[in-house]
Amino acid sequence: MKYSERQVSSVRILQGTAASSGIAIGPAFVAEKISPHLDRQPVRKPVQELKRMETAFAAAKQEIEQICEKACKGIGEEESMIFQVHIMMLEDETFRQEIMDRILYDHTSAEYAVWRSGRKMYDMFSHLDSEYMRARAEDMADISRRLMRCLDQPGEPEPPAYLCTPVILCLSQAVPSEIAQTNRSEILGFITQYGSTTAHSAILARGMHKPAVLGLNDAFDELHTGAEVIVDGCNGRVILEPTAQVRCRYASLQQTGGQTEQKQKQET
Structure with missing residues (x-):
């Protein structure tokens, strides 16, 4: 059966920017956000x-x-x-x-x-x-x-302890070193709140051949650790907690690298 937008209308779809092609299906791991502010700390020496x-x-x-x-x-x-x-x-x-x-x-x-x-x-x-x-x-x-x-504390920090592996890593702001140091076997794909296709983190995701959707902006806050998600790196979409039917269709697309879906989207 052919895939269409209407067939996923019953699930939540978040639209971002397609940064690295492919389909990834698995549990989300939402990394802790880093505080954007630091108070001024005067020193005597x-x-x-x-x-x-x-x-x-x-x-x-x-x-x-x-x-x-x-x-x-x-x-x-x-x-x-x-x-x-x-x-x-x-x-x-x-x-x-x-x-x-x-x-x-x-x-x-x-x-x-x-x-x-x-x-x-x-x-x-x-x-x-x-x-x-x-x-x-x-x-x-x-x-x-x-x-x-x-x-x-000099020295590389310990990698995050995922609740389960492999996971889809969700980052508020992906930074290149964080992407580069992930273990490929533990990561299915990437989702970020901010970022663009010209960002170095996007280039690294493509080099690793991992599907990635960047720039979800406020919709990123709907993600939570442990929830099943689908990363559609061909069309820049993230599908939250898909039904069995939707998961099955995307699993089929996964075998073709998402090319079938891209073509069908153009036809709709």
């Missing part, structure tokens, strides 16, 4: 904070180099170049100097200096005319998070 910051910069660079090497072996050399870009952004003199100046002259904590400077760069990228350059905001968020974590 800025020199000590500067030393902490230098150590964090060195640790972050080492970690990114390790991720780059892992991505090169596990995903591809071209995709791993994303993390060479991260190193360039991390070592950007303007970015580094602004962080150091906030610590030295404003007497703020290293964490706050990173958060404030990173937020400034994030906002700058987000408002650029070029879609490609706007997508670099995601990279700045990734770098800032890494620096803040290195200030607190």
Whole structure:
């Protein structure tokens, strides 16, 4: 039987942006959202904070180099170049100097200096005319998070403990390093609240051959861990808790890589 929009009208469909083709069916794992704000923390010994910051910069660079090497072996050399870009952004003199100046002259904590400077760069990228350059905001968020974590506890954190595996990983804002470090066998596909097809996380998802739908925006909040979802990476749709009939049809489409569905959608 042919698939059509009418045949899934009884279930909830969330529309996003198709970022990596294919069909994925499985339980959702909604990662905890990272707090978007950090209060200003004054310090009495800025020199000590500067030393902490230098150590964090060195640790972050080492970690990114390790991720780059892992991505090169596990995903591809071209995709791993994303993390060479991260190193360039991390070592950007303007970015580094602004962080150091906030610590030295404003007497703020290293964490706050990173958060404030990173937020400034994030906002700058987000408002650029070029879609490609706007997508670099995601990279700045990734770098800032890494620096803040290195200030607190250097070394890669333990991977998330999924309730079951494999899962469809749902992220408010996907960042490249998080995508690159996932275990392919544990991930069926990706869903994000924000993001675009030019984002490095989308490029990595395609390199991993994992279906991905990005940019659900407010509809992302309807997702919850453990719920069965279908990721339609061909048409940018997420189907929540599908009926057995809908699941069966998408499982059939899964065998053809979603090509049948794309064609039928064009015919409707």
